[in-house]
Amino acid sequence: MIEVRDLKIHYGDLVAVDQLCFSVKPGSIFGLIGPNGAGKTSAIKAIATLLEPTYGDIWVKEISALHQPEKARKLLGYMPDFPPVYEDLKIWEFCDLFAHAYGLVGEHRKASVLQSLHATGLKEQMNAPCRTLSRGMRQRALLAKTLVHDPAVLLLDEPAANLDPKSRIDLRNILKKLAGNGKTILLSSHVLSEIEDTCDTLGFMKAGKMALCGTIDEITRSNRQNCLLKIHLSRAVPNLLKVIDQISILSEFKETGTEGTRFRASMNGGEKEATEVLAQLVNAGLPVAGFICHRPSVEDLFLQIESQPTVEKQAE
Amino acid sequence: MNPLIIRGIRERLRIKNLIASGLLSLILCSTLYLAAFLDGMQTWVPAAVSSSGKDELLSIPLNGAREAFTVLLILQGFYLMFLGTGRVASGTAEEKESGLLDYQRMTPMSPLSKITGYLFGLPSREYLMFLITLPFLLHCMVVGEIPPLNLAQLYAVFFCSVLLYHLTAHVIGMVVARPRAASWVARLAVLGLYVFLPVLGQAGISFLSFLTIIPTYFGKILPHLLAEGTEKLGRFEGQAVAFWQEVPFFTIQVSPTTFTFAMQGMILLGLLFTAYRKWRLDSLPALSKPLGLGLFVILQFLLLGSLWPFFSLGEASGLLGHALQLDPAKTGLPNQLKHDAQPAIAMIVVQAIFFLLNLAAVLLLINVCCPNPHRRLKGIQRKEKLGIHRIPSLADESPGGIFAIILSLIVSLAFACLHFLAVSSEQVNSVSSSLNTVFLPSLLFLCTSLSLRAAREQWFNLGFWGYVGLLWLTPVLACLVLAVDDLLGNSQFMLYLSALSPLTFFPQLITYVSPSLLSEASQFANFSMPVSTGISSAILLALVLTIRLFRYQKT
Numbered sequence: 001m002i003e004v005r006d007l008k009i010h011y012g013d014l015v016a017v018d019q020l021c022f023s024v025k026p027g028s029i030f031g032l033i034g035p036n037g038a039g040k041t042s043a044i045k046a047i048a049t050l051l052e053p054t055y056g057d058i059w060v061k062e063i064s065a066l067h068q069p070e071k072a073r074k075l076l077g078y079m080p081d082f083p084p085v086y087e088d089l090k091i092w093e094f095c096d097l098f099a100h101a102y103g104l105v106g107e108h109r110k111a112s113v114l115q116s117l118h119a120t121g122l123k124e125q126m127n128a129p130c131r132t133l134s135r136g137m138r139q140r141a142l143l144a145k146t147l148v149h150d151p152a153v154l155l156l157d158e159p160a161a162n163l164d165p166k167s168r169i170d171l172r173n174i175l176k177k178l179a180g181n182g183k184t185i186l187l188s189s190h191v192l193s194e195i196e197d198t199c200d201t202l203g204f205m206k207a208g209k210m211a212l213c214g215t216i217d218e219i220t221r222s223n224r225q226n227c228l229l230k231i232h233l234s235r236a237v238p239n240l241l242k243v244i245d246q247i248s249i250l251s252e253f254k255e256t257g258t259e260g261t262r263f264r265a266s267m268n269g270g271e272k273e274a275t276e277v278l279a280q281l282v283n284a285g286l287p288v289a290g291f292i293c294h295r296p297s298v299e300d301l302f303l304q305i306e307s308q309p310t311v312e313k314q315a316e
Numbered sequence: 317m318n319p320l321i322i323r324g325i326r327e328r329l330r331i332k333n334l335i336a337s338g339l340l341s342l343i344l345c346s347t348l349y350l351a352a353f354l355d356g357m358q359t360w361v362p363a364a365v366s367s368s369g370k371d372e373l374l375s376i377p378l379n380g381a382r383e384a385f386t387v388l389l390i391l392q393g394f395y396l397m398f399l400g401t402g403r404v405a406s407g408t409a410e411e412k413e414s415g416l417l418d419y420q421r422m423t424p425m426s427p428l429s430k431i432t433g434y435l436f437g438l439p440s441r442e443y444l445m446f447l448i449t450l451p452f453l454l455h456c457m458v459v460g461e462i463p464p465l466n467l468a469q470l471y472a473v474f475f476c477s478v479l480l481y482h483l484t485a486h487v488i489g490m491v492v493a494r495p496r497a498a499s500w501v502a503r504l505a506v507l508g509l510y511v512f513l514p515v516l517g518q519a520g521i522s523f524l525s526f527l528t529i530i531p532t533y534f535g536k537i538l539p540h541l542l543a544e545g546t547e548k549l550g551r552f553e554g555q556a557v558a559f560w561q562e563v564p565f566f567t568i569q570v571s572p573t574t575f576t577f578a579m580q581g582m583i584l585l586g587l588l589f590t591a592y593r594k595w596r597l598d599s600l601p602a603l604s605k606p607l608g609l610g611l612f613v614i615l616q617f618l619l620l621g622s623l624w625p626f627f628s629l630g631e632a633s634g635l636l637g638h639a640l641q642l643d644p645a646k647t648g649l650p651n652q653l654k655h656d657a658q659p660a661i662a663m664i665v666v667q668a669i670f671f672l673l674n675l676a677a678v679l680l681l682i683n684v685c686c687p688n689p690h691r692r693l694k695g696i697q698r699k700e701k702l703g704i705h706r707i708p709s710l711a712d713e714s715p716g717g718i719f720a721i722i723l724s725l726i727v728s729l730a731f732a733c734l735h736f737l738a739v740s741s742e743q744v745n746s747v748s749s750s751l752n753t754v755f756l757p758s759l760l761f762l763c764t765s766l767s768l769r770a771a772r773e774q775w776f777n778l779g780f781w782g783y784v785g786l787l788w789l790t791p792v793l794a795c796l797v798l799a800v801d802d803l804l805g806n807s808q809f810m811l812y813l814s815a816l817s818p819l820t821f822f823p824q825l826i827t828y829v830s831p832s833l834l835s836e837a838s839q840f841a842n843f844s845m846p847v848s849t850g851i852s853s854a855i856l857l858a859l860v861l862t863i864r865l866f867r868y869q870k871t
Contacts, residue, residue, distance in 0.1 A: 008697065010693055010694070012689050012690055048418075048422065050422070050598070051599065052597055052600070054697055055694070055697040055698070069596070069597070073422045073423070073424060076422065078418070078422055082415070085416075089323065089326055093326050097322070100319035100322070
């Protein structure tokens with residue numbers, strides 16, 4: 001549904017997006033993650049036909065967004081990372097304006113407006129002027145406007161920013177429902193736990209490039225060899241480092257507390273290797289009070305990728 | 317109905333706004349109208365005309381209505397041309413800055429519908445205020461016995477002007493980022509383009525006068541606003557009416573209304589193309605190179621048409637024509653210059669304006685059409701992707717060298733046409749037949765255009781304007797200081813200094829190649845060396861900047 005090939009975006013000498021490649025399947029929710037300045041917003045804007053890339057191709061449902069932007073725009077619903085609204089319009093008027101601009105007429109238009117307001121939980125406040133809305137409510141109004149013409153592809157830049165926990169859960173449910181109805185959704189977010197729960201495919205961007213891309217299963221499976229260990233001792237032990245040095249599969253051993261009793265380490269291997277590590281620690285006479293082994297979450301991966309030098313290899 | 321117009325009405329004409337702006341307009345209009353009406357109604361009737369046989373003060377409603385008409389027109393202009401223009405510019409710029417314009421850009425409405433929506437939706441309140449004035453206008457027309465046909469012509473031009481100003485504001489709003497700046501930039505641009513520039517119409521370039529409603533007002537309405545009992549207009553009004561009756565264009569005469577429509581229509585078309593491009597994609601330059609060239613050719617055609625009577629017959633209207641008819645003894649010129657000086661000075665003034673106007677147009681076009689580093693890079697990458705040998709010369713991404721050369725050639729050609737027209741004319745004796753008269757200004761124009769283009773492409777925004785400000789304005793300001801200090805004593809040094817800035821060097825060069833004046837002018841200063849210095853420095857600057865740009869682009 002969305003295909004991005006070799007996308008490059010320059011702002012003068014600055015390379016905002018560099019040879020970005022990825023594709024989003026119909027009915028899928030693709031999450032774009034990356035630190036500030038990674039190029040997420042630029043990439044989304046280019047797909048939304050609002051930014052002319054320096055190089056590359058973008059296809060939306062087999063329509064070139066670069067060569068036929070007018071056609072591509074009909075398929076797109078775009079929501080930017082900050083929620084501008086027409087301050088002096090009422091919420092329903094705001095949605096009605098766009099329903100009208102997208103060519104909806106008569107009862108169909110009215111029904112679409114009401115439906116989008118209902119979907120975003122704004123039906124009760126539909127007569128409120130936009131200027132009286134909180135940031136979270138504006139975000140909802142914007143989402144309602146984005147949904148009003150029933151676009152096949154949704155491009156959402158930081159949709160969960162400024163939303164309270166309840167609204168985030170609502171948003172997640174709305175997006176899952178839309179994806180279930182066959183909509184293709186591309187969203188970017190900094191709320192990593194949120195993205196893990198909402199998206200089925202992820203792309204990690206760093207310095208304009210795609211550092212890692214795939215379904216959540218693929219990504220976590222590819223990092224299965226890296227387990228994170230959390231070790232808690234009941235008291236500080238002077239010869240701890242000597243013991244740790246003898247366990248070769250451990251790396252990145254770090255103290256996480258201040259009393260010399262809480263530590264974190266990475267380990268090559270799975271649960272079997274973790275059991276062996278625990279046995280070695282106990283056999284060495286360490287007073288182990290707690291031992292947790294878990295696979296890295298999206299957040300851990302994000303931090304790991306962010307701390308690594310840029311990966312040159314592009315993920316498809 | 318256009319959804320953007322509906323949006324404008326919903327946003328700006330809710331019941332509270334409707335009542336407030338309606339009342340404000342009604343109070344303001346009735347106060348001004350009645351004051352002007354009552355004042356105009358009191359008319360002194362001289363004894364010769366008076367029925368009582370002596371001077372008397374009579375109340376004549378016809379005179380009141382005629383006097384109030386101009387006040388009403390100014391108020392209507394204030395609503396739509398001043399307030400409306402500011403609203404369109406700031407509204408567009410605010411939406412651009414907030415990102416709302418991007419939402420609109422993504423809707424499938426055609427760019428033309430979007431432009432229409434913004435032009436009529438954003439100033440909806442100002443249109444309402446204008447509507448409130450219409451009953452007063454009707455009263456004016458009926459009581460003042462103003463011919464409806466003439467009034468219709470005036471208001472057709474009025475709305476065309478309003479549309480033109482609003483479109484200018486819309487384009488400026490899309491180009492200038494900050495909303496507060498956009499509102500004032502738009503008002504200043506409207507003032508500059510449609511108030512100050514038309515003054516040049518008085519110097520023979522008549523088409524510039526037809527960017528406003530003034531010609532139609534003077535040509536079609538003012539003669540019908542005479543107070544009863546007054547047989548002719550005042551001196552100034554009389555001259556103005558005479559100036560705006562028929563427009564000499566090449567060898568024909570055109571009606572002021574038709575000419576105004578043609579002028580405004582042409583600019584509207586140019587602005588529409590710009591707005592269309594900006595609506596399609598914000599990052600596109602406001603004008604493509606072919607469109608820029610097209611507009612520039614039209615400008616030359618208009619310049620040729622307007623200046624044709626002056627270069628072929630030595631005739632001009634407006635202040636220039638007035639100056640040509642002056643008695644040499646009353647001109648205030650030094651005795652050495654009095655003999656046949658007016659036609660020669662007029663020729664220098666007109667030629668200098670011709671080049672400076674073209675220089676301003678070239679500055680604007682190079683600024684808009686030459687690629688910034690981002691676009692140039694895009695061109696290089698596209699060239700590689702498509703496997704083509706070079707970027708097409710007139711593509712947005714292509715360097716502007718050829719574009720600048722074509723612009724200069726067009727100006728040279730137009731100037732050569734005018735020059736040979738004057739040489740072949742029996743009525744015009746103030747131009748030299750020497751080829752240098754065409755060659756030297758054309759060479760200077762070419763070098764200046766190439767320098768501008770090189771500066772634009774390597775330094776882009778701030779550096780470019782810094783270059784223009786430093787090189788063009790500093791010598792002029794320095795000359796000003798020297799002139800205040802000791803005009804005659806510093807004259808030679810001032811000539812050298814002014815040869816560095818195209819703003820002052822064009823008039824200087826044209827004076828140098830003018831046969832009638834040089835012999836007299838050379839008594840005050842030696843022109844030859846400063847002119848050589850100016851030409852050499854222009855060539856050197858163009859060469860150095862072009863080579864530097866070439867190196868910069870290679871790296």
